[in-house]
Amino acid sequence: MSTESFKKIEDICQRSKGISQYFRYGSLGYKYSVAHWLKSSCEVSLSAVEPGRLEDLQEIVKGGGHATNPRFSSVEDGLQISMIRFNELTLNSDNTVTMGSGCLWDEVYRYLNTKQRTVVGGAGAGGVGVAGWLLGGGYSLRTNQYGLGVDNIIEIGVVTPTGDFIKARQDNDKTKDLFWALRGGGNKLGIVTYFVLRTFPENGVYGGTLSYSAEKTESAMTAISNFTAKWKNHKTRDLKGAVVGAFRHARVQGELRYEFTVQCFYSAPNVPEPNPFQEFLNIGPDRGSLNSTTYVALDTEFSLLHIAIPPTIDHIFSILAAKYPAMDGIAELDYRGRWGCVMITDFTRLSDLMKEHSGLRVILDIWPFVDDIFQHKEAGPSAWPPANSQAVFPMIIICYWEDPKDDKVWLDNMSATISGLNDFAKKNGASYEGAPVYSNTTLGTTTPKEIYQSNLKQLVEIIRNTDPHGVMRRAGGFNITIASNASRLARELERLGIGAKEAEKLKQIFELLSSIVNA
Incomplete structure (x- = not known):
């Protein structure tokens, strides 16, 4: 991004008389604008802008040459656009x-x-x-x-x-x-x-988090299976109830600790009789209780389970070396981490790495849903989930660690774990070949084809029509149009009889050249 572009954006903000603001690298406003909730997510941009009105945002996009999606990622050597003032x-x-x-x-x-x-x-x-x-x-x-x-x-x-x-x-x-x-x-x-x-x-909800020791984990998992089995009868099922199970390993003061938690949720202040969560209570949880409460309170409890790690946490969606040093104070939590995703239709431990590789927490989340959740189409069809795809739900793998030197160890092992779980799920009928991956929680190595499936071609066409000059390719996230071209190249190389290793090298070169040409 050129110096002239930065100057144009600064002028736009000055003309707005404070409604929109431009922040140079290193300023307090810059730090707030580029902040991510985990330090390892921060890729350092040259400056930041907070547009405060629509007309300024329109001028900034035209004058700046590229933009980023709010709260998705920052852009190295570019401009971070923070949408925090669009808070109606x-x-x-x-x-x-x-x-x-x-x-x-x-x-x-x-x-x-x-x-x-x-x-x-x-x-x-x-x-x-x-x-x-x-x-x-x-x-x-x-x-x-x-x-x-x-x-x-x-x-x-x-x-x-x-x-x-x-x-x-x-x-x-x-x-x-x-x-x-x-x-x-x-x-x-x-x-x-x-x-x-x-x-x-919304008149209140019912639920809470129940925690079980290792000895009670199998019983709790059986209770989840029994709870979700009732959904198979579409005539009698109760869609107000939901559960989320999680295997949790944490390193606390050098020692490894384990628990299995079940988050119980019912979309009403009172549950019917018999209590749909009674089996979980009969097991005898070591901690936790279920009560009538507000959704705000229950959501806060559930959310904190994923971010409360003594004494600190980290989260990363991409690991890229920044040309400018990351500054103190631009991450809410001072450690590293990543989320991965396995898409399954029913219900490896990484914890062995924790002591030797600065691990803080390893979590495997199980999110079961009813089998027809993809049939809710009141708003019409959408780019995701892909058209006519079988309903799937994600198993989320979450790892947090402290030392950036351990990034490769954790990411390699997460990839291997996800691959192994995928294979196991398919062999046992819990998933299927080509199940669409959920982009919000997947690793950055996932391809757009794995996410969008049959919808990818139409999505690429709309992106090219909407963004003919490739402006948004500079934003973070999956580079959909380049990935589509790379996939086409791979098919052509296979047709020409070029070996897999040579084809992969050529594909990587193509992607690199495409990113340079389209930058």
């Missing part, structure tokens, strides 16, 4: 809610709680932004009832790479393709300014 929250007369893309789910839930309404949303206390979660698809505790996050979007406001502002909707023939692509298609189509979502009545 309005409950409309038709009981939809308009949310600025700079909002966090925590503030959305708290606002709607005062209106006795709720939405299908992401984790609150973990600092999850509405934009990234919705643009990736959006699994939720309410997905059994109401579908994924993308199934509940009515309208999306987006500034395209050409600087145009579009209100994308399914019921508008001119914008329905863009609306389809934005819902699950990631951050390659522009900068989202707001979402309009359906809301639902």
